[in-house]
Amino acid sequence: MSRAGIVGGGVIGGGWAARFLLMGWDVAFHDPDPGAWDALHETLAQARRALPMLYDTALPAEGRLTRAASVAEAVAGADWVQESVPERLPLKHAVLAEIAAAAPEGTVVGSSTSGFTPTALREGLPEGAPVIVAHPFNPVYLLPLVEVVGAEGHVADRARAILTGIGMRPLLLRREIDGHIADRLLESVWREALWLIQDDIATTEEIDEAIRLGFGLRWAQMGLFETYRTAGGDAGMAHFIAQFAPALHWPWSRLTDVPDLDGPLAEKIAAQSDAQSGHLSIRALQARRDEALVAILRALRARDAGAGSVIAAHEATVADLPEDGVPLITVRRTVPIDWTDMNGHMNEGRYGQIFSDAAERVMALVGADADYVARGLSYFTVETTVKYLAETHAGEAVEVASRVTQGAGKKLRVVHEMRRQGETEPLATCDQLMIHVSLTTRRACDPPEDVEARVRALADAHR
Amino acid sequence: MSRAGIVGGGVIGGGWAARFLLMGWDVAFHDPDPGAWDALHETLAQARRALPMLYDTALPAEGRLTRAASVAEAVAGADWVQESVPERLPLKHAVLAEIAAAAPEGTVVGSSTSGFTPTALREGLPEGAPVIVAHPFNPVYLLPLVEVVGAEGHVADRARAILTGIGMRPLLLRREIDGHIADRLLESVWREALWLIQDDIATTEEIDEAIRLGFGLRWAQMGLFETYRTAGGDAGMAHFIAQFAPALHWPWSRLTDVPDLDGPLAEKIAAQSDAQSGHLSIRALQARRDEALVAILRALRARDAGAGSVIAAHEATVADLPEDGVPLITVRRTVPIDWTDMNGHMNEGRYGQIFSDAAERVMALVGADADYVARGLSYFTVETTVKYLAETHAGEAVEVASRVTQGAGKKLRVVHEMRRQGETEPLATCDQLMIHVSLTTRRACDPPEDVEARVRALADAHR
Numbered sequence: 001m002s003r004a005g006i007v008g009g010g011v012i013g014g015g016w017a018a019r020f021l022l023m024g025w026d027v028a029f030h031d032p033d034p035g036a037w038d039a040l041h042e043t044l045a046q047a048r049r050a051l052p053m054l055y056d057t058a059l060p061a062e063g064r065l066t067r068a069a070s071v072a073e074a075v076a077g078a079d080w081v082q083e084s085v086p087e088r089l090p091l092k093h094a095v096l097a098e099i100a101a102a103a104p105e106g107t108v109v110g111s112s113t114s115g116f117t118p119t120a121l122r123e124g125l126p127e128g129a130p131v132i133v134a135h136p137f138n139p140v141y142l143l144p145l146v147e148v149v150g151a152e153g154h155v156a157d158r159a160r161a162i163l164t165g166i167g168m169r170p171l172l173l174r175r176e177i178d179g180h181i182a183d184r185l186l187e188s189v190w191r192e193a194l195w196l197i198q199d200d201i202a203t204t205e206e207i208d209e210a211i212r213l214g215f216g217l218r219w220a221q222m223g224l225f226e227t228y229r230t231a232g233g234d235a236g237m238a239h240f241i242a243q244f245a246p247a248l249h250w251p252w253s254r255l256t257d258v259p260d261l262d263g264p265l266a267e268k269i270a271a272q273s274d275a276q277s278g279h280l281s282i283r284a285l286q287a288r289r290d291e292a293l294v295a296i297l298r299a300l301r302a303r304d305a306g307a308g309s310v311i312a313a314h315e316a317t318v319a320d321l322p323e324d325g326v327p328l329i330t331v332r333r334t335v336p337i338d339w340t341d342m343n344g345h346m347n348e349g350r351y352g353q354i355f356s357d358a359a360e361r362v363m364a365l366v367g368a369d370a371d372y373v374a375r376g377l378s379y380f381t382v383e384t385t386v387k388y389l390a391e392t393h394a395g396e397a398v399e400v401a402s403r404v405t406q407g408a409g410k411k412l413r414v415v416h417e418m419r420r421q422g423e424t425e426p427l428a429t430c431d432q433l434m435i436h437v438s439l440t441t442r443r444a445c446d447p448p449e450d451v452e453a454r455v456r457a458l459a460d461a462h463r
Numbered sequence: 464m465s466r467a468g469i470v471g472g473g474v475i476g477g478g479w480a481a482r483f484l485l486m487g488w489d490v491a492f493h494d495p496d497p498g499a500w501d502a503l504h505e506t507l508a509q510a511r512r513a514l515p516m517l518y519d520t521a522l523p524a525e526g527r528l529t530r531a532a533s534v535a536e537a538v539a540g541a542d543w544v545q546e547s548v549p550e551r552l553p554l555k556h557a558v559l560a561e562i563a564a565a566a567p568e569g570t571v572v573g574s575s576t577s578g579f580t581p582t583a584l585r586e587g588l589p590e591g592a593p594v595i596v597a598h599p600f601n602p603v604y605l606l607p608l609v610e611v612v613g614a615e616g617h618v619a620d621r622a623r624a625i626l627t628g629i630g631m632r633p634l635l636l637r638r639e640i641d642g643h644i645a646d647r648l649l650e651s652v653w654r655e656a657l658w659l660i661q662d663d664i665a666t667t668e669e670i671d672e673a674i675r676l677g678f679g680l681r682w683a684q685m686g687l688f689e690t691y692r693t694a695g696g697d698a699g700m701a702h703f704i705a706q707f708a709p710a711l712h713w714p715w716s717r718l719t720d721v722p723d724l725d726g727p728l729a730e731k732i733a734a735q736s737d738a739q740s741g742h743l744s745i746r747a748l749q750a751r752r753d754e755a756l757v758a759i760l761r762a763l764r765a766r767d768a769g770a771g772s773v774i775a776a777h778e779a780t781v782a783d784l785p786e787d788g789v790p791l792i793t794v795r796r797t798v799p800i801d802w803t804d805m806n807g808h809m810n811e812g813r814y815g816q817i818f819s820d821a822a823e824r825v826m827a828l829v830g831a832d833a834d835y836v837a838r839g840l841s842y843f844t845v846e847t848t849v850k851y852l853a854e855t856h857a858g859e860a861v862e863v864a865s866r867v868t869q870g871a872g873k874k875l876r877v878v879h880e881m882r883r884q885g886e887t888e889p890l891a892t893c894d895q896l897m898i899h900v901s902l903t904t905r906r907a908c909d910p911p912e913d914v915e916a917r918v919r920a921l922a923d924a925h926r
């Protein structure tokens with residue numbers, strides 16, 4: 001069992017702790033603020049609800065969480081240490097020195113700093129201390145990006161392996177710079193937005209609308225440059241750039257100056273933000289954010305695009321469905337938020353989807369997997385009868401047990417039973433008849449001998 | 464029938480034409496470039512594939528497209544004129560003067576300009592010409608945002624009504640400024656990104672990764688300020704701002720200067736972009752972008768969040784399912800991209816979803832609608848048998864015809880048949896048994912008399 005030492009437990013530290021725990025790591029947590037432990041449990045509750053929904057399979061069993069009384073206790077025996085104390089350099093120095101003194105030799109220490117460089121963080125630390133920047137994005141338990149700065153050689157390898165292992169995508173920077181990459185971009189937008197508010201051009205709500213109904217939708221999938229390349233058309237990126245070069249000298253930015261973010265401007269922003277979102281508690285906003293993030297990430301996942309491809313790739317490393325057993329366990333998953341309907345429960349169509357996934361697993365086990373489909377053969381479903389026996393809700397962990405009841409020639413008949421994990425009472429059953437087809441003719445045909453033999457063997461075993 | 468005059472047919476003008484057409488407007492199109500007409504048809508093909516997928520109902524019948532030989536011909540009789548010629552002020556002036564001379568009295572003329580103010584656009588035009596900025600975002604046929612600047616009184620009312628009517632969300636700016644709102648934000652990020660590339664901190668691909676795996680996912684749903692408010696926690700926006708005010712004086716931005724976007728920097732960007740995306744044609748990139756945008760928008764729509772709520776609100780104004788007929792037409796829609804599976808056709812689970820939508824329509828017609836559910840009563844499905852008779856693919860327009868075969872007491876049994884619109888051959892059938900329930904006890908109970916009477920009447924009519 002791997003163990004993470006989490007030092008500093010605000011929104012970011014708590015998010016790290018939640019991600020490590022839900023990915024099966026033990027976590028030792030330290031924050032001198034007595035309120036941090038309760039806050040961690042709130043974050044953990046949010047993460048437990050949202051993170052498993054991203055996956056079409058069950059995550060590893062949750063790790064063990066312990067409360068450490070000191071930095072030294074948190075980092076003792078740790079395979080990874082993550083520092084997320086407030087963004088004040090002298091404080092970071094003091095905490096990192098404590099960590100360096102107590103962490104096991106060679107354990108990588110990631111700092112969540114939004115802006116300090118590794119060089120700045122390492123001032124006063126022993127030569128060669130493996131302190132790097134590992135800058136995540138809130139909510140840490142959902143967003144895959146981690147900017148990794150100052151990691152070289154085996155430290156880089158270890159950082160890459162561990163962060164990938166907990167479902168993140170480390171972006172290794174070759175050169176350090178204040179603010180890394182993402183926060184420089186964010187800072188530029190933030191500064192320009194402050195001017196727009198100061199000059200009464202737009203309110204906080206109008207700026208948010210301009211982002212989320214327009215370019216925000218593009219950036220969630222392609223980012224800046226691929227979006228522009230795509231918009232530029234066949235003339236290519238060079239043409240696009242030539243077109244936009246003159247605009248750099250137009251007065252489209254006030255970023256030659258910085259507004260004073262206090263007094264009237266600070267009050268104006270707070271008042272506008274209250275008018276925009278003040279009717280919702282922070283917890284309600286967090287819940288909305290997480291539900292929308294889950295839905296967007298699942299949408300991208302289905303297209304293997306952007307952050308969705310990170311989840312799909314990670315899932316392949318955590319899936320642990322058994323290869324045999326009577327009945328076969330063919331699905332283990334959490335019911336995601338986008339599967340519910342106006343009755344407040346899992347929509348009947350999603351039962352069809354989960355039984356379809358179960359059938360796909362049976363197909364894979366008899367050799368009719370994605371490669372098989374690529375070779376032009378598959379099974380098509382011709383009839384299903386589903387009985388809905390009890391309600392199922394978002395966030396519930398369910399599994400499907402499947403039995404092959406007929407397996408000869410072109411026919412493959414499977415009876416599925418869905419239930420909550422750890423329970424035996426069925427939530428729904430499905431009797432599903434599939435026919436082997438050629439994807440070229442789109443008509444029924446006999447399966448190859450090896451596939452038919454495996455189907456027959458399952459039918460015999462399940463009789 | 465309403466009529467739009469589209470003047471200037473690049474990516475943006477073509478996108479406007481496609482959106483108006485698909486929302487049932489006649490469009491007269493003019494561009495002096497002989498290649499523009501073919502380019503329009505490519506854009507139109509993309510729009511025909513993507514836009515209808517956003518909706519769970521059929522869009523109005525497509526309008527008529529005509530090719531106008533002149534600006535005057537394009538704008539004659541138009542209810543809305545949209546100018547999208549290249550971003551050069553003298554050219555805009557010349558074209559807008561032609562439009563103003565030929566457009567019907569009072570017709571609003573929207574300019575797609577990314578940066579010019581209405582005051583700048585109106586120089587030399589007759590006093591009171593209703594020329595405004597109506598700045599959309601690419602792809603215009605998918606993204607709902609339009610920045611409207613310089614519209615007041617009845618011009619503003621008309622702009623709001625027309626743009627909302629074609630499924631967009633007009634954001635009316637009170638004050639004009641070069642670059643409006645969104646392009647100022649984009650310009651700031653663009654400039655900072657150029658510095659990152661110039662200084663070899665990051666490549667185009669790394670910048671895109673940093674955006675789309677991190678804050679891009681947040682911006683697609685909440686924008687900048689609501690995201691920060693949500694992250695700030697219970698201490699509120701004022702606390703968040705106080706925390707970040709000092710960072711404005713840190714060296715996190717190079718935006719006190721502007722790089723030269725030619726020579727080596729232009730070449731570097733083009734080369735990096737080629738390395739990142741050069742293996743994909745622009746058309747392939749556009750298709751990927753549109754598919755991912757459709758999937759994200761549909762995910763947001765299901766949560767009634769951000770741009771998704773624009774689509775949901777607009778759909779309510781275009782839905783036109785009949786209220787009677789034997790059989791009842793209960794669904795008319797396009798099969799969206801997120802409904803297909805590895806076999807390349809609509810997944811069996813989605814048949815369940817479409818039949819569930821059909822059942823919801825039957826329920827609504829007997830009085831068991833969303834209000835009824837809110838009052839604590841509903842129908843739950845207890846058994847379905849689906850026969851899959853033929854394959855269905857993304858982009859196909861389908862409909863469901865439903866007959867109530869049993870309607871007495873607690874029982875409501877419906878037989879659905881799905882087919883392509885305009886065809887009679889069934890693609891699939893579903894025999895669905897529903898039971899009336901109390902949402903308080905989650906158990907079967909008799910429906911109120913009025914609902915039961917309507918159910919019985921349908922069963923009699925469909926016998």
